[in-house]
Amino acid sequence: KLYNNPSQLIKTNYDYIVIGGGAAGAVVAARLSENSDISVLLVEAGISNEGITDIDIPLLGLSLAPSTPLDWNYTTIPQPGLGNRAIPYPRGKVLGGSTSVNYMVYMRGSTEDFDRYASVTGESGWVWDQMLEYAKKNEKLVSPADHHDTTGEFLPSLHGTSGPISVSLGGNPTPLDSRVIATTEEFPTEFPFNPDTIGGDILGIGWAFASIGNGTRSSSATGYLAPASGRPNLDIVVNAQATKLEVTGKKGTVPCFHRVLVAEKAGAAVYALTANQEIILSAGTFGTPALLQLSGIGNKTELSAAGVTTIIDNPSVGKNMSDHALLPNVWNVDNPDTYDSVFRNPSQALEQWTNNRTGPFASHIANQLGWLRLPQTASIFETTPDPAAGPNSSHFEMIFLNYWLNPNTPAPPTGNFMSEATVLISPTSRGFVKISSSDPFKPPLVNPNWLNTDFDIFALVESVKISRRFFAAKAWEGYILDPVGELGTAETDEEIEAYVRKNVNGIWHAVGTAMMTSKDAGYGVVDPDLKVKGVNGLRIVDGSILPFVPNAHTQGTIYLIAERGADLIKDDYHDDTCPTC
Ligand SMILES: Cc1cc2nc3c(=O)[nH]c(=O)nc-3n(C[C@H](O)[C@H](O)[C@H](O)COP(=O)(O)OP(=O)(O)OC[C@H]3O[C@@H](n4cnc5c(N)ncnc54)[C@H](O)[C@@H]3O)c2cc1C
Numbered sequence: 137k138l139y140n141n142p143s144q145l146i147k148t149n150y151d152y153i154v155i156g157g158g159a160a161g162a163v164v165a166a167r168l169s170e171n172s173d174i175s176v177l178l179v180e181a182g183i184s185n186e187g188i189t190d191i192d193i194p195l196l197g198l199s200l201a202p203s204t205p206l207d208w209n210y211t212t213i214p215q216p217g218l219g220n221r222a223i224p225y226p227r228g229k230v231l232g233g234s235t236s237v238n239y240m241v242y243m244r245g246s247t248e249d250f251d252r253y254a255s256v257t258g259e260s261g262w263v264w265d266q267m268l269e270y271a272k273k274n275e276k277l278v279s280p281a282d283h284h285d286t287t288g289e290f291l292p293s294l295h296g297t298s299g300p301i302s303v304s305l306g307g308n309p310t311p312l313d314s315r316v317i318a319t320t321e322e323f324p325t326e327f328p329f330n331p332d333t334i335g336g337d338i339l340g341i342g343w344a345f346a347s348i349g350n351g352t353r354s355s356s357a358t359g360y361l362a363p364a365s366g367r368p369n370l371d372i373v374v375n376a377q378a379t380k381l382e383v384t385g386k387k388g389t390v391p392c393f394h395r396v397l398v399a400e401k402a403g404a405a406v407y408a409l410t411a412n413q414e415i416i417l418s419a420g421t422f423g424t425p426a427l428l429q430l431s432g433i434g435n436k437t438e439l440s441a442a443g444v445t446t447i448i449d450n451p452s453v454g455k456n457m458s459d460h461a462l463l464p465n466v467w468n469v470d471n472p473d474t475y476d477s478v479f480r481n482p483s484q485a486l487e488q489w490t491n492n493r494t495g496p497f498a499s500h501i502a503n504q505l506g507w508l509r510l511p512q513t514a515s516i517f518e519t520t521p522d523p524a525a526g527p528n529s530s531h532f533e534m535i536f537l538n539y540w541l542n543p544n545t546p547a548p549p550t551g552n553f554m555s556e557a558t559v560l561i562s563p564t565s566r567g568f569v570k571i572s573s574s575d576p577f578k579p580p581l582v583n584p585n586w587l588n589t590d591f592d593i594f595a596l597v598e599s600v601k602i603s604r605r606f607f608a609a610k611a612w613e614g615y616i617l618d619p620v621g622e623l624g625t626a627e628t629d630e631e632i633e634a635y636v637r638k639n640v641n642g643i644w645h646a647v648g649t650a651m652m653t654s655k656d657a658g659y660g661v662v663d664p665d666l667k668v669k670g671v672n673g674l675r676i677v678d679g680s681i682l683p684f685v686p687n688a689h690t691q692g693t694i695y696l697i698a699e700r701g702a703d704l705i706k707d708d709y710h711d712d713t714c715p716t717c
Pocket residue numbers: 155156157158159160161179180181182201226227228229230231232233234235237238239240241242243376377378379418419420421423424427643644645646677678679680688689690691692694
């Protein structure tokens with residue numbers, strides 16, 4: 137049952153309480169409540185997603201954040217790597233979390249991402265071969281909105297067909313499609329074709345998948361929660377922010393956290409809710425470490441500066457933020473069929489989508505993606521070890537967009553554009569999330585620390601040269617008119633670096649702030665079973681546990697870890713009660 141406010145809850149005690157109804161939290165709540173003997177409460181700070189049409193329309197995904205009521209509206213601290221710019225950093229504040237406001241690109245990561253998670257944590261359950269089963273469990277591959285023949289665009293054996301999240305290939309053709317593929321044929325060595333961009337073998341350029349079915353967004357709210365919401369053992373409360381976890385007792389010397397305080401907003405009544413078995417934190421890469429810190433789990437010095445009494449001194453909480461950075465490259469093109477005109481005058485596209493869920497509004501943000509490496513001979517590798525997950529993983533991504541995309545500069549009122557957004561996939565910079573006050577309604581400090589290492593800036597400077605080689609292919613002759621701004625004038629490495637630092641923005645894939653490490657590691661926040669180190673009763677299942685940002689837009693990777701996380705919790709049911717607490 138869905139409750140609109142914590143004051144409406146009839147019960148205050150459940151077997152499991154899941155905090156945050158985003159990508160991971162929705163999976164955990166839905167999977168745990170499959171067992172009708174188990175009572176589950178899902179606590180979400182944002183509003184319900186139901187009835188918000190803009191969430192459903194795929195191409196409007198670009199307009200749902202930042203600076204809307206569906207967004208937590210964070211802003212980074214000034215970023216030295218970006219000329220001290222402070223950037224709005226969106227996070228979904230609505231049922232479905234960021235999967236209700238994201239751009240819906242659907243990926244999983246490279247085989248080497250998961251194998252690296254397994255090797256750094258010493259837990260073989262995270263290897264790709266095992267996680268592929270969870271990937272199939274999550275995915276329901278469906279026909280694209282235009283029902284075109286998709287032969288050659290993917291490898292069917294690598295996909296799931298009956299999972300909760302609808303996934304499809306591009307459902308509206310663009311003038312870029314044939315040109316991108318022709319370029320892979322002209323330059324097969326530097327830009328090879330990838331027959332399936334989510335199959336684990338990540339390198340190359342191929343057709344993109346999105347969490348879209350029947351021309352409509354598929355989120356964790358629509359895919360997991362809606363079908364489960366009628367279960368008598370699952371309660372969902374929205375407009376309910378968890379503000380503090382409380383110690384309910386001790387098992388030996390180890391504190392047990394079985395109580396959470398929630399409130400609708402600052403100054404509103406506070407409700408105490410208890411979990412017999414576990415509280416699962418799924419509040420995301422910013423929300424989860426902030427809640428730990430507010431509850432006294434974090435770096436003692438930093439907690440004390442924020443006015444919070446330390447219960448567990450763990451300096452890893454909030455650290456190790458690993459995030460992609462996005463460089464938007466834009467060109468004027470000689471073609472009227474770009475989405476720029478659709479964004480300027482959306483009425484016809486809206487009518488088409490309303491009538492039959494087709495057309496530009498049913499479209500993905502991009503029909504093709506590419507995952508590429510710097511050459512092995514690149515000079516940076518003389519001083520920096522290769523940070524990729526392995527030799528078959530990427531350093532950067534190319535996203536091909538049929539419109540103007542530059543978060544730093546609004547689209548011009550006239551003209552037609554194409555963008556190639558390059559994403560730094562294997563960053564070596566690390567950032568943090570840190571509360572600055574004991575007030576849970578004051579946002580934490582968010583620092584992705586973009587472009588703070590030699591490797592990160594080197595990779596993006598080289599990516600500009602690589603991008604120029606890509607668009608020098610014959611397929612683009614007569615299509616591209618000219619590059620926009622300094623993309624056309626920057627020649628020396630110094631000039632390209634200045635262009636990169638001026639234009640880089642985010643793509644909102646931060647992970648790592650409650651890092652998973654091996655059971656005996658002296659650092660990290662959760663063990664490989666996702667239990668919070670040093671306490672009883674708390675687990676974390678969300679993007680914050682990933683030690684490295686994957687070769688993926690992150691929702692798919694997080695769906696996979698949440699599917700496995702739910703199984704780990706189910707396996708411990710009955711064993712993990714905390715009788716002395
Ligand atoms: C604008 C945008 C575009 C993106 N585009 C893509 C894309 O195209 N493809 C892709 O794969 N990924 C994309 N991502 C990233 C992806 O959506 C996230 O990585 C993923 O959803 C994170 O999952 P999560 O479960 O860790 O957190 P979230 O999905 O963010 O969920 C966290 C939930 O916890 C809630 N919460 C937080 N604190 C509290 C609290 N104290 N009490 C109660 N509830 C709380 C939040 O409101 C939210 O609902 C995008 C993200 C954004 C913001």
